Amino acid sequence: MTDTGSGTFRVEMTIHPDRGAKGAEVPSHDQQDVDGLRDEVQRVLSGATESDKSAKEVLKAIVDQVAYGFSDASYPNRDKAAQALKEAEKLARMAKHPDRMSMHDVAKFNGRLDKYHNDPLFAERFATRLGAKGTLQFWTEMTDAHAGATGADLDRMKSLQNNLSMTLATASFSDSDSMQSWKKDMLGEMNTSFHADPTNPVKSPVGALGSQVMSSLMHRGQFDTEFLDAYRSKVFKADKAAGRSNTKDLWETGNRGIDLVFGEANGRDPLYGVFDALSHNPEAAVHAFESKSDLNHMLDSTKYTDRGASLGQALETAVTGVAAGDKAPAALPHSETQVHIMANVMQAVAQPDGGSSLVDKSIGAHFGHMAASYMPEISRAFGGPSSEDVFLSGSADPAGLNKTDVTRFLSAVSTDANGRAAIRYGESVYTGSLIDAHLSDPALFDGSRTQVLEDIGRNAGVIEGIVGRSVADADIGSAVDIEHEENDALKQQGDFFKTVVSTGIGVGAVTLVPDTRVGAVRGAVGGGFFSGVAGMAVDRLFDGKELDNALDESLYRTGQDLNKMQESVNQQTQWSVEEALKRHHVDLPKGGTDDLIRNAVNDGWESSDSIMEDAQKRPSA
Numbered sequence: 264m265t266d267t268g269s270g271t272f273r274v275e276m277t278i279h280p281d282r283g284a285k286g287a288e289v290p291s292h293d294q295q296d297v298d299g300l301r302d303e304v305q306r307v308l309s310g311a312t313e314s315d316k317s318a319k320e321v322l323k324a325i326v327d328q329v330a331y332g333f334s335d336a337s338y339p340n341r342d343k344a345a346q347a348l349k350e351a352e353k354l355a356r357m358a359k360h361p362d363r364m365s366m367h368d369v370a371k372f373n374g375r376l377d378k379y380h381n382d383p384l385f386a387e388r389f390a391t392r393l394g395a396k397g398t399l400q401f402w403t404e405m406t407d408a409h410a411g412a413t414g415a416d417l418d419r420m421k422s423l424q425n426n427l428s429m430t431l432a433t434a435s436f437s438d439s440d441s442m443q444s445w446k447k448d449m450l451g452e453m454n455t456s457f458h459a460d461p462t463n464p465v466k467s468p469v470g471a472l473g474s475q476v477m478s479s480l481m482h483r484g485q486f487d488t489e490f491l492d493a494y495r496s497k498v499f500k501a502d503k504a505a506g507r508s509n510t511k512d513l514w515e516t517g518n519r520g521i522d523l524v525f526g527e528a529n530g531r532d533p534l535y536g537v538f539d540a541l542s543h544n545p546e547a548a549v550h551a552f553e554s555k556s557d558l559n560h561m562l563d564s565t566k567y568t569d570r571g572a573s574l575g576q577a578l579e580t581a582v583t584g585v586a587a588g589d590k591a592p593a594a595l596p597h598s599e600t601q602v603h604i605m606a607n608v609m610q611a612v613a614q615p616d617g618g619s620s621l622v623d624k625s626i627g628a629h630f631g632h633m634a635a636s637y638m639p640e641i642s643r644a645f646g647g648p649s650s651e652d653v654f655l656s657g658s659a660d661p662a663g664l665n666k667t668d669v670t671r672f673l674s675a676v677s678t679d680a681n682g683r684a685a686i687r688y689g690e691s692v693y694t695g696s697l698i699d700a701h702l703s704d705p706a707l708f709d710g711s712r713t714q715v716l717e718d719i720g721r722n723a724g725v726i727e728g729i730v731g732r733s734v735a736d737a738d739i740g741s742a743v744d745i746e747h748e749e750n751d752a753l754k755q756q757g758d759f760f761k762t763v764v765s766t767g768i769g770v771g772a773v774t775l776v777p778d779t780r781v782g783a784v785r786g787a788v789g790g791g792f793f794s795g796v797a798g799m800a801v802d803r804l805f806d807g808k809e810l811d812n813a814l815d816e817s818l819y820r821t822g823q824d825l826n827k828m829q830e831s832v833n834q835q836t837q838w839s840v841e842e843a844l845k846r847h848h849v850d851l852p853k854g855g856t857d858d859l860i861r862n863a864v865n866d867g868w869e870s871s872d873s874i875m876e877d878a879q880k881r882p883s884a
Contacts, residue, residue, distance in 0.1 A: 288355035291698060301616040307557035347385040350375055355392035361404040369409075370419060376426035380484075386434035391441035395448035398431070399457050399476045406479075406523050406530075407459030420525040425483045432484025432543075435491075446490050449477060453497055470529075471521045471538065474498055475514065478536030479523035485586070486540050489546040495540075498533050499557055507563040510534075528569070534561070536604060538573035541580065543588075552604045562611050562621055575629030578608060585637045597640070605637055606664050613671035615879070619678070627679025628756070634676060635760075636688020637664070642722050644669045645874075652708045653718045655700060670729060671876035677733040682753035686730055694723045695796040695839040702843045712851065717863040720836050724867020725874065727832040731825050732875055736882050757805035796842050833864045 294809070354375055357364060364372065379385040393401065405423075412420050434442060456470035480500070488492075505513035514532045523530030541548040552558045565571040576587050582597070582605045595603075611619045612630070622630060631813055634641065639656035644664045646654050651661060676682035701715045707714045837860045844851055875881060 266395070270501065281822065294877060308875045344384055347379060347382050347727050348388050350379055351385045351388035355389050355397075358389075358393050358401045359397055359410065361401050362622075365421075366484065368418060369405075369423065371425055371612045373419060376430055380426050380429040381433055383433060383437060386430045387437040387439055387442050390431060390434035391445050395445050396452055396455075398449075398480075399452060399455075399473050402427070402476050402523070403457040403471055404459045409503065409509070409525075410522055412525065417525060424525055428480045428482055429484035431480055432486045432540075435487035435570070449473070449759075450493055450497065453477070453494075471523060474501070474520070474535075474665050475531055476523060476535045477534035477672035479530035479709060481536035481540040482524075483539075483543075485543045486547075487548045487552070488544060491540055491544055492550050495537050495547070495551055498537050499551070502534060503557070503560050507560055508567050510564045511568050516875070532568060532570065533851040534536075534564075534570050537603070537685050538570065539587075543586050544582075545580050545586055547586045548577050549600055549601065549604065550586075550596075551598060552581050552607075555607050558607055559611055562608070564866040565621065565623075565626065567642045569625070571623060571625030572629075575626035578604075578633050580630045582608070582633050585651075586847070595698070597637070597659060597665070599660045602637075602640060602658060602660040603665035605633065605640070606668065609664065609668040609672040611738065612675050613878075614667040618671070619665065622675045622682060624677050624679060624681070627676060627682035628685060630672075630676045631679070631682035631685025632684050632759070634673060634682075635692070638689050638693035638726075640664045641669050641673075641726070645722060646718070651717055652710075653697075653701075654722070655697065655707065661857040666874075668876055674879065677730045678737045680748040681756055683730050683734065684749070684752040684756040685759075687727065688756055688801060690723060690726045691800040691804060691835055691839075692760065692797045694836060695800040695843075696717060698836075698839050698843045699796040699846065702840075702849050703847045712849070713856075713859055716840060716856070717859055720860045720863030721867035721870070722803070723832055723836050724829075724864035724869075726867075727828065728868040728871025729875060731828040731868075731880075732871060735825055753804060757801065760801050761805065764810040796839050796846065799842055800839055804833065829865070829868050832868070833861055836864055 274716050354372060357368065357372055379389075390398065394555050405420075409416065409420050422631055435446070449452070452473035455473045457473060457476055458470040473688075474497070475493070502510050502513065511532070521529065521531055528535060552561075561570075561574055565574060580586055582601050584597070584601065614855050640661055640663060641657055642654040643650055643656065643661050644666045648662075654661075673686060676686060698716065701719070702712065705712060837857050840856055840860055843849070844856070
């Protein structure tokens with residue numbers, strides 16, 4: 264920006280000399296970008312009521328945020344931006360002396376973080392003024408000073424930890440020179456020992472490692488991918504060096520008095536925070552698990568730690584592309600890398616020497632969600648070559664899953680109540696959506712409608728048969744316990760899948776939406792496609808619709824009686840066909856269609872027995 268005199272200025276794009284060095288790619292910016300920056304500067308100047316000094320500081324802060332002189336920071340006037348910078352300066356000064364902060368000061372401090380944690384200027388200024396080392400020291404002292412907090416004080420400290428995490432996440436996206444130094448310094452402090460009071464001989468001489476402190480501040484917010492990649496890589500390397508069975512001792516030894524988290528856990532294992540950060544950044548999550556060696560180590564380490572739930576959520580984010588807690592109008596298509604990661608997860612769980620032990624209550628639901636999201640690829644694995652016209656998919660590698668691994672994975676996950684509930688919902692959503700799609704557009708399949716319905720029905724029987732037989736083989740608990748567990752899981756997963764169907768989060772049939780060769784189906788979203796047959800299928804599972812002549816027995820309300828489970832999937836598939844026929848005014852005889860579906864599902868159900876026999880050793884019949 265150049266002052267041209269007479270109260271005017273000129274905006275030009277300037278590339279820093281080192282940014283394009285050594286053949287590095289330099290993003291292109293057009294006149295629209297330049298005009299956007301000019302307009303932002305004009306808004307700041309036009310709204311000013313303070314001194315020219317504050318205007319200069321604000322404008323410099325906005326431009327400094329990104330490497331090429333452009334920023335997403337937007338403020339209605341200069342005063343608002345100047346106030347954000349002042350607040351950051353004030354809080355950074357307070358944070359340098361946490362020993363002087365009363366609980367009243369903490370409340371005020373947290374209130375300002377709560378207001379400004381998404382503000383890019385505030386976040387960058389706060390982080391850089393405090394510095395990487397100062398950030399780690401501040402949190403070390405705060406957790407020590409308020410250890411044992413209860414009631415309202417505990418709630419306030421939890422809120423403070425969340426707001427501080429989100430503030431640092433926002434700051435991580437800044438490309439200012441100061442923030443680049445902060446990131447570099449943070450990576451350099453990961454093995455530094457931090458003490459709340461180094462002069463106190465009663466305190467542990469070891470202290471908390473910088474990686475432990477920083478990871479405890481990564482549970483909330485989305486961190487910049489480049490920074491998260493570098494940080495995660497160092498933590499993964501240290502964890503792997505210890506070996507999967509020694510990883511807990513690596514972070515616990517000498518640190519048993521440290522508690523860096525307000526609430527559950529203690530923050531000593533930095534992988535908790537890393538996994539949570541990855542779960543909020545799908546791109547970084549994919550990067551984290553591209554390496555089969557890293558993936559297998561992290562999965563194996565759950566046998567010796569309590570990381571399962573956090574790892575499961577990070578893996579779910581990686582293979583679906585949907586960040587934890589996010590809602591999207593439609594799922595992203597699975598990339599080749601995502602399918603590769605999913606295949607490696609399945610292979611790890613499918614291993615005959617203890618792979619199934621990876622499935623427990625902490626990770627089972629996440630594995631189930633992942634299976635639900637990959638129903639198109641799973642169906643292709645069972646359908647075999649040339650089944651792409653039946654089992655529609657937007658996947659970049661729809662045939663990328665191994666049939667034996669898929670079978671063993673579904674079988675293992677089915678032993679967990681939430682895992683099998685998620686698989687059942689996913690199968691029902693995908694089956695209902697396929698039926699809806701093919702009956703609405705016969706051009707999707709070069710064959711008769713009865714033929715495609717038969718293929719879909721058989722696939723439903725195979726998947727549900729694997730689930731049912733796996734539960735029966737495992738002989739899990741008493742009938743009363745199973746029914747109670749099953750009902751709870753169906754309710755819990757039903758809440759999740761109701762959201763899936765209504766918002767289009769990346770599960771099951773929603774992968775039909777991407778613009779591929781079956782792009783004709785895309786328009787169905789606006790027409791209520793996913794709230795139609797698929798939504799009704801979820802409602803039936805969720806509500807437990809009664810079957811005719813089955814006294815007090817609801818759909819899928821039992822986990823042990825194979826005959827009832829077989830009847831249930833049969834009825835569920837027939838209902839989906841019936842609804843789709845009415846919805847699209849397709850004239851097929853009801854009796855003949857019901858008979859076709861029943862025979863197809865039964866055929867698939869019987870085939871599941873031999874498919875499982877081929878894939879794994881089972882109890883004798």
